[in-house]
Amino acid sequence: MEYQKGNQNKSHHESMTSTHEVGQGSKTNPLVQLDPGLFIWTIITFVILFTVLAKFAWRPLLKALKQREDDIRSSLEDAEKARHELNKLNDESEKIIAKAHSEAQEIRSDAKISAEKIKTDLRRQAEIESKKLKDDALLQIQIEKDRAISEIRQEVVTLTMSVAEKVIGKNLSIKDNQELIERSIKDLREYEA
Secondary structure, eight states, rough: OOOHHHHHHHHHHHHHHHHHHHTTTSSTTTTSOOHHHHHHHHHHHHHHHHHHHIIIIIIIHHHHHHHHHHHHHHHHHHHHHHHHHHHHHHHHHHHHHHHHHHHHHHHHHHHHHHHHHHHHHHHHHHHHHHHHHHOOOOOOHHHHHHHHOOOHHHHHHHHHHHHHHHSSSSSSOOHHHHHHHHHHHHHHHHHOO
């Protein structure tokens, strides 16, 4: 139902338009006609509008564009300076890193030399202490050996005296004792050799 109503409205509009066109078919469009008054007023309006726009719009617009151009140029120059500074900082940082590497290498080399020196010093000190312990041990062995020999001699003297007393049956004089001891020691030395 609504569809039919819409179609009726459309056909009514079309009939009204065609009647209107038929009634005005003899008159021409005023915008297409050349009217000298309208032509002059259009030129005057255009010149006034051009002057006003030139004074109030284009100059500020051109000034703003010039300012924007200067800002962009300044930004580009700043960017170039920043790039130059960045390259300079990169070069400096590479130099610092290279210097740090060389210092680290030098420290490593010094540490190696120091470690080698400490190792050599410790080895030398260990050898000295080892030699000292060995010498002390040899000295202690010699002392113990001398003491043992002295005790053995003393024991030999005592045994010899006791055997001599038994054999002789009497106690010898101090001089005889001394001779007997020296002879026994001499025999003992020959026996040890």
